[in-house]
Amino acid sequence: MATLAPVLDSLDSNFDTSLDRLFDLLRIQSISTDPSFSAECRKAAEWLVADLTAIGFEASVRDTPGHPMVVAHHDGPAGSPHVLFYGHYDVQPVDPLNLWDRDPFDPAIDTDETGVKVIRARGSSDDKGQIMTFVEACRAYKAAHDQLPCRISILFEGEEESGSPSLKPFLEEYKQELKADFALVCDTGMWDRETPAISTGLRGLVGEELTIHAANRDLHSGSYGGAAANPIRVLAKIFADMHDETGRVTIPGFYDGVEETPTEILKSWENLGETAESMLSPIGLSQPSGEQGRSVLELVWARPTAEFNGITGGYTGPGFKTVIPAQASSKVSFRLVHKQDPQKIREAFHAFVEERLPADCRAEWGKEHGGSPAIQLSYDAPFLSKAQAALSDEWPKPAVMIAMGGSIPIVGDFQTYLGMESLLVGFGLSDDRIHSPNEKYDVESFRKGQRSWARILDALAK
Template sequence: MAALSPVLDQLDRDFPTSLERLFGFLRIPSISTDPAFAQSCRQAADWLVEDLRSIGFTAERRDTPGHPMVVAHADGPAGSPHVLFYGHYDVQPVDPLDLWARDPFDPVVEKAEDGVDVIRARGSSDDKGQIMTFVEACRAYNAVHGALPCRISILFEGEEESGSPSLKPFLEAHKEELKADFALVCDTGMWDRETPAISVGLRGILGVELTIHAANRDLHSGSYGGAAANPIRVLARILADLHDADGRVTIPGFYEGVEETPTQILESWKSLGVTNENFLGPIGLSQPSGERGRSILELVWARPTAEFNGITGGYTGEGFKTVIAAQATAKVSFRLVHKQDPAKIRAAFQRFVEERLPVDCRADWGKDHGGSPAIQLSYDAPYLSKAQAALSDEWPKPAVMIAMGGSIPIVGDFQTYLGMESLLVGFGLSDDRIHSPNEKYDVESFRKGQRSWARILDALAK
């Protein structure tokens, strides 16, 4: 604690000034998806470069075909780990503006409805407030010790909210410069206001569009009903066959690469108090429909799925039209976990369908909607346990290791292009209204987030 304690004290003393710095950053309307704000995105990148240089980093704005990247480096003690910290400075559009209680780029600290002090502004939680928690931790280390506890590189992008078109080419072109022992990613959240979290699993996804064809035109159901193949019925039967009575997906080989979640992790998830009632009740449901015998959190965090996202065929307008459709279409998405291979599952699903097609029917496979594998981090990675202990020292409740039903593409890109895993720690909350009007970030998330990163850096350095 000899090196850490004065850093924490410095963060507390400097907190009012750090809030002013964040407000200056939040005033820049860096909306990446709207070309009208291209200069603002450039301004935000320059703001970060200047700030990072002021605390000892060598920092540059790197222009791309889209919005700039910010790259920075600072040395650490010999033998210390090298970490790459990632975040994004761009923000979502503010529409509809009339639903905001104030100017979205005029930040303010105010009381939320529950009495908690919050920072109200676009980008306060996603992701400017989050990245500045880390920058402020580095600032405090530099102020107290004149150096950082470990070697740190930083990558801030300006296109995360618009699909990151420049990111993969940039990683490919600069992989030797950016490769580190592991990455730190802040674009995540806490379990609740008192419980920090580390995300260790991100489900992948595969999207498939399928069309069943039968007759060469729509048919009168009185003239042809009972004689002609009906593609809606064929499609419905195939989709129904995709799950058994216990909720398992029946595609041969579907569970290849799916591992069981460690017992101790399942027990820690059980302690989070998620039940059928409090998870499904608010959306008007009562019982999970996935694999029988699995908890809610295991189903949404650690098990694969096959879901139907849309079905069309025949006449769907007002009134009634007695036709047998010539074709029927379904959009099917698969959420993937662990080592499932999207390409293998797509091929297996195609075989599954072809084997069930009756005479006179054929299947067309429409637009490829892409696929990406899941990300599963090692539960016993040394840096994971160090970060968990550091977070637990800062917050009222111990840090928990959670997973996410969706995905964060940058984590997969770091694995693919830089060959490194990521530590996902953030301090956002589920009620931060990111991407919505009146976005906020708890003042306590900003304050304790700074202290948390200082603790994590100290732990990693040891």
């Protein structure tokens, strides 16, 4: 603790200055999906390089076919672990602008409806505020001890909000330079304002576009109804067959590789107090629709799904048009867990559909989406327990191990290209309005996030 105390003191005494730096970064309009903001994306990358260089990192802007990457390295004591910290400096578009209470690129301290002080700006939570918690922890270590507690590399991406098209080729090209003992990813959140969280599982994703074709043109339902195949009916029957009465997916082999979550982990999730009522009532629902006999947190964190994301076919405009359509289309997604194989799931779904097609119908498969496996960290990994203890020392309540229903592709890419696991720690909150107007980041998230990373780095170095 003697090593850590002056670092925490430095963070506290320089907090206002750290806010100024964050506000400088937030003013840069680094919207990656809109080509008209390309210069702003480069400006953000250059700003980060200059800031990291001022701390003592060897930092540079690395060009890609899209927006640039920021890569930085700093040595640590002999024998210390080597970590790679990842975040992204690009942000979502701000539309619709009229729903913002202020200029989204003019950051300010605001007070929300509950009286909590927040940083209001686009990118404040996703992900500029998050990445700067780590940078400030490094800055404080250098100010207190003139060195970092371990060897640190940094990778800041500029295309996360636009699909990361340059990321995989970049990791492949620079894998020897970027490989570390493990990665630190700060693009996640806390359980609540007082309870920090470590994400140990991410569901994978497979997406499919399917069109069922029948007759060679739309048909009059009076002239052909009862005689001609209706692709909407065919599609609806296929989808109805995909779940049984208990909510389980019926595609053969779908559950291959799905493991049961350890009992002690399920009990820890129960202690979080989330119920079907607390999760579903705010969205106007009351009953879970997944596999029976499982809690809502287990359903969204540790069980696979098959969901229908859209169906179109026939006439859907104003009034009425009595047709039997020539085709019906749909979009289907599967969330994967544990050791499910994305390609096998895709092939099994294709076979399931083909086996149920009437003789006069055919299936057309559109562009494949997703294809990423689930990520499941070992619950007894040493760096998890060290990080959990460090976070618990900083926040009012002990850190909890959670999972995430969605996907963070970079975590899988780090496993695939760099052969390393990731520690997922973030300080965002569910009400941060990321991707929406009036995005915010709690001032306390920014302050205690800095202190948390200082504690985690100290624990990992030991």
